[in-house]
Amino acid sequence: xxxxxxxxxxxxxxxxxxxxxxxxxxxxxxxxxxxxxxxxxxxxxxxxxxxxxxxxxxxxxxxxxxxxxxxxxxxxxxxxxxxxxxxxxxxxxxxxxxxxxxxxxxxxxxxxxxxxxxxxxxxxxxxxxxxxxxxxxxxxxxxxxxxxxxxxxxxxxxxxxxxxxxxxxxxxxxxxxxxxxxxxxxxxxxxxxxxxxxxxxxxxxxxxxxxxxxxxxxxxxxxxxxxxxxxxxxxxxxxxxxxxxxxxxxxxxxxxxxxxxxxxxxxxxxxxxxxxxxxxxxxxxxxxxxxxxxxxxxxxxxxxxxxxxxxxxxxxxxxxxxxxxxxxxxxxxxxxxxxxxxxxxxxxxxxxxxxxxxxxxxxxxxxxxxxxxxxxxxxxxxxxxxxxxxxxxxxxxxxxxxxxxxxxxxxxxxxxxxxxxxxxxxxxxxxxxxxxxxxxxxxxxxxxxxxxxxxxxxxxxxxxxxxxxxxxxxxxxxxxxxxxxxxxxxxxxxxxxxxxxxxxxxxxxxxxxxxxxxxxxxxxxxxxxxxxxxxxxxxxxxxxxxxxxxxxxxxxxxxxx
Amino acid sequence: xxxxxxxxxxxxxxxxxxxxxxxxxxxxxxxxxxxxxxxxxxxxxxxxxxxxxxxxxxxxxxxxxxxxxxxxxxxxxxxxxxxxxxxxxxxxxxxxxxxxxxxxxxxxxxxxxxxxxxxxxxxxxxxxxxxxxxxxxxxxxxxxxxxxxxxxxxxxxxxxxxxxxxxxxxxxxxxxxxxxxxxxxxxxxxxxxxxxxxxxxxxxxxxxxxxxxxxxxxxxxxxxxxxxxxxxxxxxxxxxxxxxxxxxxxxxxxxxxxxxxxxxxxxxxxxxxxxxxxxxxxxxxxxxxxxxxxxxxxxxxxxxxxxxxxxxxxxxxxxxxxxxxxxxxxxxxxxxxxxxxxxxxxxxxxxxxxxxxxxxxxxxxxxxxxxxxxxxxxxxxxxxxxxxxxxxxxxxxx
Numbered sequence: 010x011x012x013x014x015x016x017x018x019x020x021x022x023x024x025x026x027x028x029x030x031x032x033x034x035x036x037x038x039x040x041x042x043x044x045x046x047x048x049x050x051x052x053x054x055x056x057x058x059x060x061x062x063x064x065x066x067x068x069x070x071x072x073x074x075x076x077x078x079x080x081x082x083x084x085x086x087x088x089x090x091x092x093x094x095x096x097x098x099x100x101x102x103x104x105x106x107x108x109x110x111x112x113x114x115x116x117x118x119x120x121x122x123x124x125x126x127x128x129x130x131x132x133x134x135x136x137x138x139x140x141x142x143x144x145x146x147x148x149x150x151x152x153x154x155x156x157x158x159x160x161x162x163x164x165x166x167x168x169x170x171x172x173x174x175x176x177x178x179x180x181x182x183x184x185x186x187x188x189x190x191x192x193x194x195x196x197x198x199x200x201x202x203x204x205x206x207x208x209x210x211x212x213x214x215x216x217x218x219x220x221x222x223x224x225x226x227x228x229x230x231x232x233x234x235x236x237x238x239x240x241x242x243x244x245x246x247x248x249x250x251x252x253x254x255x256x257x258x259x260x261x262x263x264x265x266x267x268x269x270x271x272x273x274x275x276x277x278x279x280x281x282x283x284x285x286x287x288x289x290x291x292x293x294x295x296x297x298x299x300x301x302x303x304x305x306x307x308x309x310x311x312x313x314x315x316x317x318x319x320x321x322x323x324x325x326x327x328x329x330x331x332x333x334x335x336x337x338x339x340x341x342x343x344x345x346x347x348x349x350x351x352x353x354x355x356x357x358x359x360x361x362x363x364x365x366x367x368x369x370x371x372x373x374x375x376x377x378x379x380x381x382x383x384x385x386x387x388x389x390x391x392x393x394x395x396x397x398x399x400x401x402x403x404x405x406x407x408x409x410x411x412x413x414x415x416x417x418x419x420x421x422x423x424x425x426x427x428x429x430x431x432x433x434x435x436x437x438x439x440x441x442x443x444x445x446x447x448x449x450x451x452x453x454x455x456x457x458x459x460x461x462x463x464x465x466x467x468x469x470x471x472x473x474x475x476x477x478x479x480x481x482x483x484x485x486x487x488x489x490x491x492x493x494x495x496x497x498x499x500x501x502x503x504x505x506x507x508x509x510x511x512x513x514x515x516x517x518x519x520x521x522x523x524x525x526x527x528x529x530x531x532x533x534x535x536x537x538x539x540x541x542x543x544x545x546x547x548x549x550x551x552x553x554x555x556x557x558x559x560x561x562x563x564x565x566x567x568x569x570x
Numbered sequence: 571x572x573x574x575x576x577x578x579x580x581x582x583x584x585x586x587x588x589x590x591x592x593x594x595x596x597x598x599x600x601x602x603x604x605x606x607x608x609x610x611x612x613x614x615x616x617x618x619x620x621x622x623x624x625x626x627x628x629x630x631x632x633x634x635x636x637x638x639x640x641x642x643x644x645x646x647x648x649x650x651x652x653x654x655x656x657x658x659x660x661x662x663x664x665x666x667x668x669x670x671x672x673x674x675x676x677x678x679x680x681x682x683x684x685x686x687x688x689x690x691x692x693x694x695x696x697x698x699x700x701x702x703x704x705x706x707x708x709x710x711x712x713x714x715x716x717x718x719x720x721x722x723x724x725x726x727x728x729x730x731x732x733x734x735x736x737x738x739x740x741x742x743x744x745x746x747x748x749x750x751x752x753x754x755x756x757x758x759x760x761x762x763x764x765x766x767x768x769x770x771x772x773x774x775x776x777x778x779x780x781x782x783x784x785x786x787x788x789x790x791x792x793x794x795x796x797x798x799x800x801x802x803x804x805x806x807x808x809x810x811x812x813x814x815x816x817x818x819x820x821x822x823x824x825x826x827x828x829x830x831x832x833x834x835x836x837x838x839x840x841x842x843x844x845x846x847x848x849x850x851x852x853x854x855x856x857x858x859x860x861x862x863x864x865x866x867x868x869x870x871x872x873x874x875x876x877x878x879x880x881x882x883x884x885x886x887x888x889x890x891x892x893x894x895x896x897x898x899x900x901x902x903x904x905x906x907x908x909x910x911x912x913x914x915x916x917x918x919x920x921x922x923x924x925x926x927x928x929x930x931x932x933x934x935x936x937x938x939x940x941x942x943x944x945x946x947x948x949x950x951x952x953x954x955x956x957x958x959x960x961x962x963x964x965x966x967x968x
């Protein structure tokens with residue numbers, strides 16, 4: 010390689026070229042110092058210039074001003090990297106956990122390909138964030154990372170597959186379940202058994218961190234004859250089994266019908282592959298029919314009986330009460346957050362952190378980490394409200410995102426704010442599990458638990474009658490939104506089946522709605538770049554707006570994690 | 571074989587949803603009640619004063635308007651139904667008794683609720699929740715749902731008698747149809763069947779889309795003729811197959827299979843008779859409605875059921891049907907975009923040959939059957955593969 014080539018490569022990888030306008034500007038020392046201290050104003054950041062080609066990697070880190078850059082380096086980078094090591098030991102039940110972790114990395118593709126790219130996932134979500142928005146959003150990410158480590162370490166230390174087929178001591182103390190079965194179902198045994206969703210980390214979390222990983226599973230599912238059109242989320246779950254890439258950490262399985270035909274069908278497939286005691290705990294489709302409640306409650310009781318029989322441990326209502334009450338505190342804070350998000354500009358959490366954290370903790374159920382995170386975020390939010398800090402000052406549009414999101418591009422909202430000032434204040438999945446759990450009597454507890462599970466992701470809005478999905482318009486009003494980001498999951502039959510009605514309603518109500526096609530985890534159907542183009546095209550051709558940061562309008566990050 | 575009596579007449583009746591006999595029933599003052607799924611018990615919609623019609627969209631082409639509403643990425647059956655409704659083809663319906671049992675038909679029926687499509691002032695659309703299991707809890711739940719969302723609504727809107735006596739009358743008529751269909755279908759079990767799959771498909775479908783009281787005599791005539799009907803002297807088929815899968819209401823599809831040399835001897839699909847035409851038994855001490863709820867849950871072989879043993883029994887059932895009807899193979903057909911059957915078909919394709927030694931031809935098709943050439947190639951190849959296996963088996967034995 011010649012020196013010339015080395016220099017060119019160096020420039021390509023590390024040097025951010027200045028725009029011609031900037032080059033020609035006279036040097037302004039005062040402004041340079043100010044930009045150094047506070048960071049550049051939003052419109053001058055040119056974040057798109059930081060990327061290396063189509064990789065989505067940064068030539069250098071974003072300078073956010075002294076305070077925020079150091080906060081990010083210390084409290085996001087260093088803090089999380091340190092915890093990513095210490096949590097391995099903590100949740101791995103000692104130093105042996107490190108060995109199991111290493112074995113897990115080697116054995117499972119979804120693990121080996123994602124762990125080291127976690128901090129890039131933080132970077133993508135936090136891009137352009139400043140001040141309290143940066144801090145609160147980063148805490149949410151921290152919570153998800155910690156709980157992810159807890160879950161996969163629990164799987165690894167109990168996994169027969171990485172222990173030469175032998176049964177590790179915790180194997181019999183775990184309950185495996187669909188990622189769509191709410192963790193709240195298992196509260197009566199939380200102190201003695203550990204419920205770990207089977208696909209949550211291998212598929213759902215991993216696709217957020219590294220969107221390439223899941224493609225292998227989708228292809229595996231199709232390689233044995235599954236057509237390509239069913240929901241790709243279910244296909245990916247299926248592929249984990251086809252490739253034998255799931256840990257064997259529990260003697261039983263609990264499945265659900267959450268909340269579509271593909272999910273039911275996935276349970277059938279899981280039965281064939283797992284070949285172990287399985288309890289299907291379907292929830293009613295017409296869930297707000299008063300007549301279905303008793304049926305739903307009995308199914309939950311059936312699940313409890315199954316656990317009692319399989320593990321020989323009796324149902325403990327006191328434990329249920331303890332965890333339900335504790336979870337209620339998370340719910341109360343969530344309502345506070347919604348109130349601030351709906352009625353003020355002081356909400357310090359960005360769209361992606363809001364969406365992912367909410368779906369993660371509410372599905373997972375009560376865990377100490379969520380309380381720890383909420384305490385941090387509460388302090389930040391109290392400060393922003395008290396001091397009237399506008400956390401997203403460049404907001405031009407308050408958007409609500411509806412339907413299921415592109416998992417490979419959940420951070421589109423960060424981009425949309427940086428580029429166009431579209432602030433995604435709430436999304437459909439955040440509004441699920443909206444249920445306070447009474448604990449005064451067994452009957453009340455069961456009734457509310459059933460309701461909670463009936464309001465699980467997708468089910469709450471997408472099934473049980475068209476009024477649920479059309480509740481978008483009520484939420485739009487409640488959260489003071491002027492724009493809808495309408496996720497168009499191309500393989501979701503339920504949402505595709507009501508496409509035209511939404512078109513009609515948007516026209517009738519004169520609402521700006523941007524349809525964002527995607528295929529949940531499969532980036533090959535509609536790429537991130539295409540999603541950005543669709544939004545940008547709408548903003549220029551319909552809204553006639555100029556981008557806040559023109560360097561973000563068109564760039565390629567196809568190879569990015 | 572000699573043509574079956576009434577067969578051309580029945581075939582004609584399948585050419586449109588609002589057929590001659592439906593119009594006759596309407597003029598007789600009957601309430602015409604639509605449904606799409608086995609989980610809406612047709613027997614309840616055939617109560618005195620009512621006539622059930624399982625919705626089809628015969629002679630559909632391209633469902634353009636429905637594709638606007640439901641996109642091109644949903645099951646074409648659902649879209650064709652909506653298209654037909656938008657065209658005014660279901661204005662004869664007095665009610666649609668709906669179920670949220672598969673996503674796209676559910677959305678179709680929700681469109682009937684949301685948009686003022688059916689031009690009939692009496693029209694209403696009511697949903698019933700259908701459980702995913704066959705346990706007692708599910709039967710209790712289903713019974714309650716049927717009482718409130720079907721029977722009470724029929725009484726409330728049309729003054730229909732929903733007493734136990736009326737239900738027993740409906741069950742009696744229903745069972746008579748079932749007996750006749752079972753008798754007619756039993757000739758498919760013969761070594762040399764005396765009824766073709768196409769003929770049976772026409773007869774079976776006509777019982778789903780015509781008023782039963784107007785076709786029962788025709789079925790009796792057919793059953794009578796079959797007692798003495800002789801098979802062709804020279805076999806007109808090369809192997810026998812079971813047709814399993816999702817929604818299938820087109821006799822021409824069965825005809826296509828048979829043209830390729832595979833006689834369809836059993837039908838295990840939505841709109842088929844296995845299950846579908848078992849008699850309802852009211853046990854001692856059981857109310858008629860309870861018996862109906864239990865019957866429909868117990869007999870259904872829908873891939874929607876999630877219990878572990880039920881999921882496994884479905885495969886066994888299919889293998890048993892193949893054995894009972896002396897089939898050489900199974901064609902598992904899935905309507906494109908049907909999620910239940912995407913998975914069920916894939917698993918059937920793996921499990922049935924592996925665990926039961928039954929050859930499987932696995933296909934995906936559209937409601938409007940345009941890909942005839944491709945399907946013909948697939949079926950011909952399947953027939954040949956079965957013949958080759960038979961030759962190899964004979965060689966081994968000798």
